Amino acid sequence: MxxxxxxxxxxxxxxxxxxxxxxxxxxxxxxxxxxxxxxxxxxxxxxxxxxxxxxxxxxxxxxxxxxxxxxxxxxxxxxxxxxxxxxxxxxxxxxxxxxxxxxxxxxxxxxxxxxxxxxxxxxxxxxxxxxxxxxxxxxxxxxxxxLQGRAPVLRSGARPGDVVAHAGVLGASAAGLALLTAHAATAADGAPGAPGPLAPFVAAYLRPGSPLAAGPAAADGGATAMLDVSDGLVRDAGRIARASGVSIDLSSGSLSRDVAALVPAAVELAIATDDAAGAHAAHDWVLSGGEDHGLLATFPAQVADRDLPPGFREIGRVVAADDGPQVLLDGDRPEVSPGWDHFRS
Amino acid sequence: MxxxxxxxxxxxxxxxxxxxxxxxxxxxxxxxxxxxxxxxxxxxxxxxxxxxxxxxxxxxxxxxxxxxxxxxxxxxxxxxxxxxxxxxxxxxxxxxxxxxxxxxxxxxxxxxxxxxxxxxxxxxxxxxxxxxxxxxxxxxxxxxxxLQGRAPVLRSGARPGDVVAHAGVLGASAAGLALLTAHAATAADGAPGAPGPLAPFVAAYLRPGSPLAAGPAAADGGATAMLDVSDGLVRDAGRIARASGVSIDLSSGSLSRDVAALVPAAVELAIATDDAAGAHAAHDWVLSGGEDHGLLATFPAQVADRDLPPGFREIGRVVAADDGPQVLLDGDRPEVSPGWDHFRS
Known part of the structure; x- marks a missing residue:
């Protein structure tokens, strides 16, 4: 043949x-x-x-x-x-x-x-x-x-008192990957089915979007630091913290709507894996899921008091790094997955 | 252990x-x-x-x-x-x-x-x-x-009457590869030995040089077309010919010193492969050997009458493409190997 x-x-x-x-x-x-x-x-x-x-x-x-x-x-x-x-x-x-x-x-x-x-x-x-x-x-x-004449926005410009803001989605790609993995493990041929109402999560993994216009808008709006969230919110926030010599305190309340958006995927994962622990995955996806390609930026407080650039919303504050640069959640060290190192298999 | x-x-x-x-x-x-x-x-x-x-x-x-x-x-x-x-x-x-x-x-x-x-x-x-x-x-x-203000030198600017010139070496990389291949085929462990006096050919394959300064010099000197010879002289000359709508007539006499320089490698290959045909390889390496990364350029005849830019020497002429763009050797179609397509194994 x-x-x-x-x-x-x-x-x-x-x-x-x-x-x-x-x-x-x-x-x-x-x-x-x-x-x-x-x-x-x-x-x-x-x-x-x-x-x-x-x-x-x-x-x-x-x-x-x-x-x-x-x-x-x-x-x-x-x-x-x-x-x-x-x-x-x-x-x-x-x-x-x-x-x-x-x-x-x-x-x-x-x-x-x-x-x-x-x-x-x-x-x-x-x-x-x-x-x-x-x-x-x-x-x-x-x-x-x-750059169209702008100064580049580096990772190193965050200062205590700045507002931490994010544009884009958090955790959707990680949720999609988890669903694909769970479905593939249970499918006879190893190929995942298309989980109807969960398709948006899978799509977020397969074809991530990024709020590209928010980047130049952030620069024009006075962003002091910025990066692309590719390895997870906490891990990438840690990069700004270390480069800037500050700590970043994320607010769990401001992330609750991100967690809520992932609950259907978390429930589906719990069913697919027959493991109730899956239902708690949403929180972890938001904090440590990679490859969503949102933008994490810091802005002087007076910018946030007026208006953050379109697409951004406040998710935390920059604070002094009294105990060395670190990322906090409501003032404490968050428990998160170690994150994703592409280099290791 | x-x-x-x-x-x-x-x-x-x-x-x-x-x-x-x-x-x-x-x-x-x-x-x-x-x-x-x-x-x-x-x-x-x-x-x-x-x-x-x-x-x-x-x-x-x-x-x-x-x-x-x-x-x-x-x-x-x-x-x-x-x-x-x-x-x-x-x-x-x-x-x-x-x-x-x-x-x-x-x-x-x-x-x-x-x-x-x-x-x-x-x-x-x-x-x-x-x-x-x-x-x-x-x-x-x-x-x-x-480009430091220069116009880029494209492949498409060669005109009939232009001089064809080359800077760098021709065929040394192909000779080195042939020697490595022949020695590996006869070595017990598949690894080639270091063929003493032939080491420069092997080095030309492993670590090719390129006359980088000749590129800007050619542009400053009025080059009408130029490219990097990566896939063999005839094949790459054909690219200038097609892009410019001309033919390129190479002169075998001007290439004889390139052929002569490869004779030691050709003789060694003949011995290593126990095949007298190997001694004729030098000619083919010059015309169709790739990866030497010399520069092939065309210049208006009046430039060549004065002086070609440093590093270049005349190896042919641009002629009208009466029968469609092609590459000639002393006026006839040369017999050369088909050349190297990286994409095919």
């Missing part, structure tokens, strides 16, 4: 590129686009913001859970969030894709569509890339951003 | 980064370096040149042939060459590294040293990166360059 599915081994590099390029966003804002030794992009204010991230099959995603579209969307979004977290707007990106030779061509075109659907609304274009064979899918994206 | 070799699994990401960063070049020319969500680098003339390349273990290198130092050096150099081929100078790079958990820590620090030794003389600094676990080593480098 012949395999009816076109695979990447059936095409050479130029044929694959000819399928991919028409799907990707390009723009007039680029002096030289893909196809030469290098691209030339404009850097309006004489600086360029740069970030890079790599996604590895089996570490950051599973191909039986994530489609090519999902992986493309996620690869773009987590990079776009890094640029937003500096207070900048993403202008362009380059993408390297390593592919097993039996990868369906549809996976690759889906990847390009997912990348485009995340990048286009942000105004980001794809100016180059590289393709290679390999035993597992690896995606490396480098993004470039424009 | 315990394993005395420190492996990357013995460290967490921050511990590994603490080992790597001190080895990498950094500079005052960077507004925000590694450690925040993104770096901020200066783009002096309001534009930035961008290129990216990925190297995959088992496709682009073998860990029993290439040390970490070799892979770092090569990953940097092939990217630096892409920037030079636009007529620009590399200013900064970001690096993603995927590592099996049993990779020796020494491999990683060697990688950082090789990257630094290639980048530092070029004035390029490392401003960020990402680490991940994975089943094979994958290196993705993105480089940024400064």
């Amino acid at each position: 012949t395999d009816p599915t076109p695979r990447v081994r059936d095409l050479d590099e130029s044929e694959l590129l000819a399928l991919i390029f028409p799907l990707l966003p390009t723009s007039e804002g680029v002096d030289v686009g893909p196809g030469d030794d290098a691209a030339v992009v404009r850097a309006g204010d004489g600086r360029v913001v740069v970030s890079t991230d790599v996604l590895v099959e089996g570490r950051h995603f599973r191909r039986d859970w994530s489609t090519g579209y999902d992986v493309g969307h996620r690869a773009a979004m987590q990079n776009l969030a890094d640029i937003a977290a500096m207070g900048a707007r993403t202008t362009s990106m380059v993408v390297s894709l390593v592919m097993p030779e039996d990868l369906p061509v549809d996976w690759v075109t889906g990847f390009a569509r997912g990348l485009a659907d995340a990048a286009t609304p942000a105004g980001a274009v794809v100016v180059g890339g590289d393709l290679s064979g390999g035993d597992a899918v690896v995606v490396a994206v480098t993004v470039h951003g424009d | 315990t394993d005395p070799t420190p492996r990357v699994r013995d460290l967490d990401e921050s511990e590994l980064l603490a080992l790597i960063f001190p080895l990498l070049p950094t500079s005052e020319g960077v507004d925000v370096g590694p450690g925040d969500d993104a770096a901020v680098v200066r783009a002096g003339d309001g534009r930035v040149v961008v290129s990216t390349d990925v190297l995959v273990e088992g496709r682009h290198f073998r860990r029993d042939w290439s040390t970490g130092y070799d892979v770092g050096h090569r990953a940097a150099m092939q990217n630096l060459a892409d920037i030079a081929a636009m007529g620009a100078r590399t200013t900064s790079m970001v690096v993603s590294l995927v590592m099996p958990e049993d990779l020796p820590v020494d491999w990683v620090t060697g990688f950082a040293r090789g990257l630094a030794d290639a980048a530092t003389p070029a004035g390029a600094v490392v401003v960020g990166g990402d680490l991940s676990g994975g089943d094979a080593v994958v290196v993705a480098v993105t480089v940024h360059g400064d």
Whole structure:
């Protein structure tokens, strides 16, 4: 029986590129686009913001859970969030894709569509890339951003008295991953079913969103520190705390609506795992779930007294680091999962 | 027995980064370096040149042939060459590294040293990166360059009558790879010995050089088209031919010194493979050997009549594409190997 599915081994590099390029966003804002030794992009204010991230099959995603579209969307979004977290707007990106030779061509075109659907609304274009064979899918994206004259918002500028604010969702991605894992463990074929009303949680894991416009808005609104929440609220808040030499005291009351939003997923997890402890997962997802790609920022108190920039809401306060920089919850050390180290399996 | 070799699994990401960063070049020319969500680098003339390349273990290198130092050096150099081929100078790079958990820590620090030794003389600094676990080593480098006010030299500007010129070596990397392959096939353990007088060819494969300064010099000298010779002289000349709508007629006489330089490797190959045909390999290496990362450029004839920029020598002429764009050798279609498609195994 012949395999009816076109695979990447059936095409050479130029044929694959000819399928991919028409799907990707390009723009007039680029002096030289893909196809030469290098691209030339404009850097309006004489600086360029740069970030890079790599996604590895089996570490950051599973191909039986994530489609090519999902992986493309996620690869773009987590990079776009890094640029937003500096207070900048993403202008362009380059993408390297390593592919097993039996990868369906549809996976690759889906990847390009997912990348485009995340990048286009942000105004980001794809100016180059590289393709290679390999035993597992690896995606490396480098993004470039424009500060449009703003000072970059670093992690190191938080001061005691500042308001701690967050834009975006907390814990939804971790809830989705937990549901996928639980369902896969009980499914005969290891592939998760689509848990109807819980689909939004799964989608939050597979295709996270990020409040990208809130990044430049925070910079314009006087943010003193900011980062992308990729490894969990407490862990990432700890990065601001250490870089700034302060402590961050989160308010559980301000997070209660985030916890409440995850209760349906927590209940479903408790049923799926036949373990009542699952119902308590919502609290942990909010504090330590990664990959939601919201923005955590600090603002001078007088900014918060007027109005935080659109998308942000207060979730705590910056306090003096009397016992060394740390993250507190209502004044005490919170009990949270140790967090996620991509580097370890 | 315990394993005395420190492996990357013995460290967490921050511990590994603490080992790597001190080895990498950094500079005052960077507004925000590694450690925040993104770096901020200066783009002096309001534009930035961008290129990216990925190297995959088992496709682009073998860990029993290439040390970490070799892979770092090569990953940097092939990217630096892409920037030079636009007529620009590399200013900064970001690096993603995927590592099996049993990779020796020494491999990683060697990688950082090789990257630094290639980048530092070029004035390029490392401003960020990402680490991940994975089943094979994958290196993705993105480089940024400064045109310093120059127009970028594209592949599409060659005109009939232009002189075709090359800077760098031709075929040495392919010769080195052939020798490594032949020796590995005859060695009991599959690992190649160090073939004494042939070591320069092997080094040219493991740690290619590139005449980086010749890129901006070519742009200043009026080059009409330019690219980095990464896939072989004939194949890459074909890219200029097609992009420019011209044909390129190479002169075998001008390449004879390149062929002569490879004869010792060709003779050694003939002996190692017990095949007299090996002695004819030198010609093929010059025309179709990849990964030497020389620069192929075209210049108006009046430039060549004065003086080509330092490092370049004439190897042919641009002619009208009467029968469609093609690459000729002394006026005829050359017989060459089909060239190297990284994408296919």
